Amino acid sequence: MTKMGATRDGYGEALLQLASNPKVVVLEADLGKSTKSLHFRKAHPERTVSCGIGEQNMLLVGAGLAASGYIPFASTFAIFTERAFEQMRNGVARPNLPVHVCGSHGGTHTGTDGSSAQSIEDLAIYRTLPNVIVMHPSDTISTRELTVQLAASSSPSYMRTARNKTPVLYEGREEEIQIGKGIKLREGTDVAIIACGVMVSQSLKAAESLEADGINATVVDMHTLKPLDADLINELVSSCGALVTAEDHNIIGGLGGAVAEHIVSNTYAPLERVGVKDRFGESGQADEMLEVMQISSPYIAAAAKRAMARKS
Amino acid sequence: MTSVEELQELARRCRVHIVNMVYEAQAGHPGGSLSEIDLLAALYKTQLRIRPDEPNWEDRDRFILSKGHASPGMYAILAEMGFITEEDLKSYRVLGGVCQGHVDMKWCPGVDFSAGSLGMGLSFGMGSAIAGRLEHSERQVYVMLGDGEIQEGSVWEAAMAAAHHELGNLNVILDRNRIQNDDFCETQMRMFDIPAKWRSFGWNVKEINGHDMSEILDGLNFLSSSNEGPSILIAHTVKGNGISYMADNPAFHGAAPNDEQYHQAMVELGEVSA
Numbered sequence: 001m002t003k004m005g006a007t008r009d010g011y012g013e014a015l016l017q018l019a020s021n022p023k024v025v026v027l028e029a030d031l032g033k034s035t036k037s038l039h040f041r042k043a044h045p046e047r048t049v050s051c052g053i054g055e056q057n058m059l060l061v062g063a064g065l066a067a068s069g070y071i072p073f074a075s076t077f078a079i080f081t082e083r084a085f086e087q088m089r090n091g092v093a094r095p096n097l098p099v100h101v102c103g104s105h106g107g108t109h110t111g112t113d114g115s116s117a118q119s120i121e122d123l124a125i126y127r128t129l130p131n132v133i134v135m136h137p138s139d140t141i142s143t144r145e146l147t148v149q150l151a152a153s154s155s156p157s158y159m160r161t162a163r164n165k166t167p168v169l170y171e172g173r174e175e176e177i178q179i180g181k182g183i184k185l186r187e188g189t190d191v192a193i194i195a196c197g198v199m200v201s202q203s204l205k206a207a208e209s210l211e212a213d214g215i216n217a218t219v220v221d222m223h224t225l226k227p228l229d230a231d232l233i234n235e236l237v238s239s240c241g242a243l244v245t246a247e248d249h250n251i252i253g254g255l256g257g258a259v260a261e262h263i264v265s266n267t268y269a270p271l272e273r274v275g276v277k278d279r280f281g282e283s284g285q286a287d288e289m290l291e292v293m294q295i296s297s298p299y300i301a302a303a304a305k306r307a308m309a310r311k312s
Numbered sequence: 313m314t315s316v317e318e319l320q321e322l323a324r325r326c327r328v329h330i331v332n333m334v335y336e337a338q339a340g341h342p343g344g345s346l347s348e349i350d351l352l353a354a355l356y357k358t359q360l361r362i363r364p365d366e367p368n369w370e371d372r373d374r375f376i377l378s379k380g381h382a383s384p385g386m387y388a389i390l391a392e393m394g395f396i397t398e399e400d401l402k403s404y405r406v407l408g409g410v411c412q413g414h415v416d417m418k419w420c421p422g423v424d425f426s427a428g429s430l431g432m433g434l435s436f437g438m439g440s441a442i443a444g445r446l447e448h449s450e451r452q453v454y455v456m457l458g459d460g461e462i463q464e465g466s467v468w469e470a471a472m473a474a475a476h477h478e479l480g481n482l483n484v485i486l487d488r489n490r491i492q493n494d495d496f497c498e499t500q501m502r503m504f505d506i507p508a509k510w511r512s513f514g515w516n517v518k519e520i521n522g523h524d525m526s527e528i529l530d531g532l533n534f535l536s537s538s539n540e541g542p543s544i545l546i547a548h549t550v551k552g553n554g555i556s557y558m559a560d561n562p563a564f565h566g567a568a569p570n571d572e573q574y575h576q577a578m579v580e581l582g583e584v585s586a
Contacts, residue, residue: 025446049442052476054469057435061473064439067417067424069370070446072439086429087466091436095417095426 004165007197008104010143011161012036015073017144018151019044025065027051027074029058034163035075035104055080059087062099071098071151078103078119078160085125092156093129099156102147106136106160107248108276108293109198114283119160120276123196124253126158127226133157133179134226136247136255138200141170142223145177153179160197164286167201169221182229188216191304192236195246196222196255198286199274199295203246206300217304228258230266237269242307244272246300248290251275270310272303314357316525322392323353323525327554328581329388329401335574337405340413343564344458345385347489347522347549352389354528355454355485359536364394367421373451374440376425378433379458379487380414381566386423387411395422431464433457434484438474441482441542452536456485460492463501468513471542475514480539484515485531487522489551491562510544522547555580 016039018024026048032038041048051058055076062072081088081103092099108118126134133155137143143161150157169185170176176183185200186207195203200221207217218240222229236243243263245256256273263269276293290296326349334340356362360373377386387404390396396410403409410420414428425436437455444451461467474482488506490497497503507517516538520531531545551565552558555577558569569577578584 025442047446049477051473052469054466054473056431056466057438057469057473060432060435060466060470061439061442064436064441065443066439067436068440068443070443087432087435090426090429091432 003168003171005140005168006163006165007137007140007143007161008036008163010137010140011075011102011104011147012039014144014147015040016043017148021071021151023069024071024073024151025049027058027062027072029053029055029076029080031076034077035102037073037075055084056087059084059099059101060091063091063095063097066097066099073100073102075102075104077117078106078122079117081158082119082122082125088126089129093131096131097156098154100150101158102161103158104161105163107162107198108281108289109248109286110163111286111289112283115280118281120250120281121253122158122160123225123249123255124257127253127258131155132226133224135179135224136160136197137223138197138221139166139169141168141174142177142221145174146179146223149179162198166198169200180224180227180229182220182222182232184218184220186217186219188218189239190215190217191242191244191308192218192220192240193244193246193300193304194220194222194236194255194259196225198248199246202290202297203300205297206304209297209301210304215304215308222255225255225258228262230262233259233262234267237263237267241311242270244274244300244303244307246274246295248295249275251277270307272307274300274303319354319357319525322357323350324581326353326385326388326392328583329391330384331555331569331574331577331581333384333387333401333404333411334568336402338568339405340384340568341381341566342384342558342568343491343551344379344382344487344489346553346555346558347551348382348456348487349385349388350523350525351485351487351528351547352385354525354532356389356393358529359532361451364422367395371449371451374424374437374453376433376437376440376453376455377415377427378455379430379461380427382458383411383413383415386415387420390420390422396420430458430461431466434467434470434474437482438470438479441474441479442477444481445479452481452483454483454485456487459486459488459490459503459506460497460500462486462503471510471513471515474542479542482542483535484542484544486544486546487549488546489549491551491560491565493565495562507546514541516541516543517546519546519548522549523553
């Protein structure tokens, strides 16, 4: 039985782990129970700041704290961070203040809350901001490790976590996890599937089904979209010659966009992008949403075959 | 102790700097710089615990110019205090200059907040005030807001949150000059009873004439002595104060004087004879 966990729980665990650093502070916008910062609040109320339902204020309170030497972690739903985008742009990214924003409940995988809560553009918009690290980890352990590493970063960050549970992938493999370094979870030479977040486990499933068809796929967990692991992509182009990206995010501007931007400027390989096809979601169970959006493992496997067919 | 006369002379010199900067750049925001400058002169000279030779001293008081377009006023007082040189003032809006169009903490010593987008400074000040409290420091945080600026909704998110957290070390000075970019504030967005709004959000409120140095000193004393919750000094000012044709004139929110107007300004400020 595969062990399951929600990445938001990894975030909550990391905050507790970081609490021994007196400079770490946690900011909430009335969603601590959902983003899992509540554990930190319970243990360290004096270093937890309630900003009420006010995300714009929260990000800049974080900026003020960061400018005074503190390490603020601010969380809310991914979608609600977006209303504070200009605060992130002008008040955090521009002065390069290490405020760490966690947007939970990202993607259509968020499920039954419906389209208003399913951020499908967060990774794209934050990727456009200079100085900002953008991440979307795939399991509880990598989320925990990456969050802990952020505390030592001098740059601001945006990290998307998910509400619903996905397979735990990194038990005993904590040392492989590093900001900015993609991780090969499986190696093959026919095609490389580059995925992030909840789509990593879907990609592993796709690789298994491809294997039954005699196709050997590499699967990479590209948990960091920015800075993008360009060396690894170059290596995949050489070793596999065909690429697929997979993300629970609009097909515009996210992981697929980042990989496409890199390869058109630096190298060449056919690329198929699996993602939300520029449409909004609806209410449904997490696994149903991946089907409705046509981004579940069969769609990834089909994209892999299309990419291979385009090899010159 | 700096006398009222000395502060008035400091503010006069700052006004000269402001007009010079905007005239040389042929761009910028003289109106709001001239309305705030008496307040800034008194604040910097009599209140702020700062070290011009150590601008990043960790335990300094913080001053956040949230209405960041009124940067000539801030650059003028920073030059007078010795954070930057008078030569630096010539770099206002010039490529590579420390005096960026809007105040920027990455470019100019003594600037604590990168402004330019209205409605952000109070939230940043709240974070700075929480940091001071976490460190058990007595340092104070001062935020200058424009009156048009408080039309931004996020100001009220911050106002509510600062009172909730009882941040007695957080102080706002509101430059109530009654004019914003397009016209008089009342034509753009009526704000009704501004003092009552802040009181209802849980703030200590005092109103003064923002060009009367004695009243300003009383007002600053009110801010530094009000430590039960956040406090706001509503300073009634005149946009463009000190230059007759700019005073109370929406046209000089963001416009530079021409040669003739520049000469007249220097005459009115006592720099040259008519």
